[in-house]
Amino acid sequence: MTILGSGGCTVIPKPLCQCRVCEEARRKGTPYERTGPSAFIHDENILIDTPAEITYQLNRSLIERIDYLIFTHLDPDHVEGFRVVEQVSLDFRTWYAFPEKQIQLILPEPLSERVRNIRSVYGPLIDFYVNRGFIKCTAFREKIRVGSIQITAIPVDRGDQIAFIYVYEKEGIRVVYAPCDIKPFPEDRKEVQGADLLVIQPGIFEAGLKHGFTYPADHISRTTLYTFNETLDLAKRIQAGRVLFIHLEEYWNRSYDDYLAIREGFDNIQFAYDGMQIRI
Template identity: 60%
Template sequence: MELTVLGSGGCMPIPRPLCNCGICREAREKGHPFRRTGPSLFIHGDNLLIDTPAEIGTQLNREGICSLSHILFTHLDPDHIEGLRVIEQIALDFRTWRGIPEKRLTLLIPRALMEHFGEITTVYGPWLDFLEDSGFAVCREFDSTIRLGELKITAIRVPGSNPPVFIFVFEKQGARIVYAPCDIKPFPESRQQVRHPDLLLIQPGMFEQGLAGDFRYPEGHVSRTTLYTYDDTLALAERLKADRVVFIHLEEYWHRSFSDYMAMETDNITFAYDGMPLAIP
């Protein structure tokens, strides 16, 4: 499987608008790979995109991607869906204001996510209805697994998450990738499909030291309900026995630069950057 991490950032891009911190200033000065945009992944060959952050149009252009057929969604937090308009931008025929049939995208949506998707509206009503009625997209709901040719996708709901959050497992030709970008606590680590993956793409959780202004997360802080600490995540990855771990969804407020993350890398643990190519096996 060949992948590209289109966006390695989280809900705060780097540089964060108007921010004058050292991390953001350095990103403005040095550009790529110090800059980070919102969380998204592309699987080549299957032409599958996972999530549509605000910068998705720019990300697709930047990587020279010229074929896209399916979009899969992990959950509906704004940092993962605020670029939904890319669907219309890709498929619109300005002459008819309808979708060009060959450019129509298929949206793969876990069934439990579907009812919540209906709550996302525009002035034209529910966004999904608008996309479907205009011929820009078709929705394909699925329960736990769906196949795209040789690619098998398994959706695993983060236990107790509501609105639901999904972790995806991608399997093809004997290779297995686990994609867990956001709000993954409690991680469903007893599920066989997430154990011993060839590649684990996962958010690092919260860093407890080195934050701006020496902020320390108190016990009971709201972020602790959906985020592990970085040490917890390292221990989780160890228990899962992933061959390779790549950290994604790297927030501006972790207050770490591209070079800081590089210095933390080991043989099998790396930190993503925008445009990072990955090939498994």
């Protein structure tokens, strides 16, 4: 698996920002800079989410083929780069796709309906992409097999059922991928328990934030985000073998080196960086 982008809904460097973390990222580049949340599973060429920087990320990580695209949910930071399907498969002579470059968009049913809401001035993007052959859509209920990988979609019960946690399983090895909108985490589901790797966002850091800010007990972000300590507890409760933190927000005010320091004292956690490769 490659973490194409390790940032969250705010990237590092944040445009125009002159904070310590952003200035260092501007100066040093990767692994200090963090683009939007995206990952790639090489076994079956599965792209997970398309942030605004996705074309850059695919080039940077030397990805040569995409067979499947899946979205965790349809928030802008995960779908802004949806048009990458056109960039990848367009034959400029005909304005149709090269057939061999067509990407299969696999989505749980609730998302496959809502994806139509992503529109340009001409209508739903998906209509154009399907019509031109850039993508082919496959909706599924709870599970889908993609080559050698079984994918289970578990909705996060926030009333609307439109954010999903995915469990990728191959030959008894399980990866739980939960980057964003994961509260309340469906920890009673057996599929998420004892995973070999849990890829998850760290949630709110309570101290060391910019502006000397501390989150009040009733802050709205606490309804959607766990704290970092709560996330560590969660990982322990579900007995994740390894934990990889992604979706790292600029606002957490922590640099690549700061995360390395936090990692000390734990034997099974890591913080992702752009282009990071993990073998499970």
